[in-house]
Amino acid sequence: MDPHNQKPFEVHLVTSTDSPEFTLLSRTLTQTSIIGLDAEWKPVRTHQTSFPAVSLLQIACQLSGGDSVVFLLDLLSLPLSSLWEPLREMLVSPDILKLGFRFKQDLVYLSSTFCSHGCEPGFDKVEPYLDITSVYNQLQPKKQGRIASKQTKSLSTICGEVLAISLSKELQCSDWSCRPLTEEQIMYAAMDAHCLLEIFKAFREKVAKEGELATGLSYPGANLGLKELFKKDDTCDKVLRTQFCDALAIVQATTCSDVTQVITSVGGRTQKSSCWITMPMDEFLLNIVKKHGDRILLKESDRKPKTSKKKRKKPLPINGNLKENHLDKFDEWQGISPWDPSVGGDGYPRFLCDVMVEGLAKHLRCVGIDAAIPYSKKPEPRELIMQVQKENRVLLTRDAKLLRHDYLANNQIYKVKSLLKNEQLLEIIETFQLKISEDKLMSRCTKCNGMFIQKPLTTEEAVEAAKGFQKIPNCLFNKNLEFWKCMDCHQLYWEGTQYHNAVQKFVDICKLSD
Known part of the structure; x- marks a missing residue:
């Protein structure tokens, strides 16, 4: 890919939920099917008793025309309690493919940051998800009769090989808790998220060129009515096991617009939850997700900083x-x-x-x-x-x-x-x-x-x-x-x-x- 042919992208720093930037973010998330995620925090020394607090969350959104826009969420300025529910639903929305580069650690720190502000239980899942390392491995030429070895390269190296651009990591360890952010920090953070979209775009073009995915592989029964759906034994069994209140919430969610409040009943209690009403993925992207998609699922053990349990060797x-x-x-x-x-x-x-x-x-x-x-x-x-x-x-x-x-x-x-x-x-x-x-x-x-x-x-x-x-x-x-x-x-x-x-x-x- 020629670096000179890459389109410029918009960058918006979001510091308030009442700002035009936050409104634009809310609207953009209802119109995109692919986002790139990254996070920044103040570097800490090893052997910490707690996780570092995330200072900045980057969300790069792929727009329908091929352009992209990057939103930098200043978590030191934004009220986390207002962000918690929308972010939770964005991370598990089936209509949005989330891209990241070894994002599990970012998710652990992000969840800990929100929990420390009373937003229990934080975040525990990202789905559907695709790691850029996996995308890079898929882009490598296949050798006949040999299984390609898995590569564990840095994001900077991957950008150099796939996009022919140099991604500087000099500001990676800068103090992201200082405000205001410098212009260099803003562009560095934005580029880290934006490049994920560009690398995936190269992968998508390769898949389309090779005709790897057959068409007509959308979800089985997607266009069937309930009557026809219930005729299938396996589907009928799954639907009958679904609680009626959950089904009601799904119906209500499909009729609301933009960001709304959906009333659901859980265990006899009534609660409200916000939802991003997004556009469904196109069939081609859906097939990529079905074949290559993954998820991040945090365990309880992931929520605590790991301490070394190795016995100290006796001095020789x-x-x-x-x-x-x-x-x-x-x-x-x-x-x-x-x-x-x-x-x-x-x-x-x-x-x-x-x-x-x-x-x-x-x-x-x-x-x-x-x-x-x-x-x-x-x-x-x-x-x-x-x-x-x-x-x-x-x-x-x-x-x-x-x-x-x-x-x-x-x-x-x-x-x-x-x-x-x-x-x-x-x-x-x-x-x-x-x-x-x-x-x-x-x-x-x-x-x-x-x-x-x-x-x-x-x-x-x-x-x-x-x-x-x-x-x-x-x-x-x-x-x-x-x-x-x-x-x-x-x-x-x-x-x-x-x-x-x-x-x-x-x-x-x-x-x-x-």
Whole structure:
């Protein structure tokens, strides 16, 4: 799919039930058959005794003309008691296919958030539901005679492969409880939900092209009257087991318009419930749901934060001494850095950023620090250890499992505490007392970590160096710019607007102008 052919979509921030945005949301939900769901919350540390509170709920709606609109429900401003019943019915409406990316965790947190505001019992089911991971697996080419392996890729990776767009996840761990939300946060949250619709659209086009689903497979008996329906033995048995009060509620629900109040009787008690009166799915979508649809069903055990029940292993003796609090020694940096001249180093700091902090590696390179990444995309712990020891580096990670390996001394590994890249950069600079100067900014190749040539290239030299390798925009030829080449991967850089913006960014982050 060509990213340039993607249509723009509307984004509405809903902060009040009396707002035009909420009215538009109510009307849109009666006219859509497909929605994408996502949620955001303030990042929390592990081992919490309660679930984090959801701050934002994203609902992306597919409109009949192919356009889409995304509603961002600000759960810190909206009265949750007013939202609870409509959302419950939306999540189980048989006329709306719900799309999500590993949405079960979101549902657990969402249910907990509403329960904490007195909206018992929260949410326990989403149906019909289709996970985008499952959609992605269906989009993969089938190999003859072999069962395709199930892929567990990130949403960003799936977007890159299916939609040919880059979905940045840099704001995923930002503080979603702060108000007002920034423009970047709003667009990030909206895109996370909107891309679910676009990925499903690609899947729907594939199904239509391959003619995978036969027509005329709507619900059996959908067009039959009650008399004909009761002639079928199995159907008759099911209908007779349905309570009359439930049947009455169904009849009443089909006659109300938009969002109304339906009176039902449960166990002799009369209660009111709101309902979204939606348009039924078209036959093609209905068949997709019948073949590929799923549901999320929360158990009672899902409603409580899981605590580890593993028995703590007894500390093992090392060289006759009992080893205690093995992981505690990595909470703070200890010992001498392997590049320290006193232990045979050259004095230049070198790091190895594992896959969990690869973004930090690029930030370190931008301020002139040697920051490598693993040789392979999915390295084994042994590979990381060998690379660290071979190149005299300090391993930076957020993976607590790596801290259990005794092959790394306490001056060869450091657990990064911060979540955001800018904060991680400042943490490493402060922890290792790195000296950052403005003349070192953008002095390394952000692509491969290589150093630039000492002397800049002229335009003519850059054109010659770029032949068959890299295209230089024609607009740069008359600007008398200096070009720099990476000595390792031969990537060319020039001091354009992007370069100056990057320099200013890191001047501000590192407070070099103070």
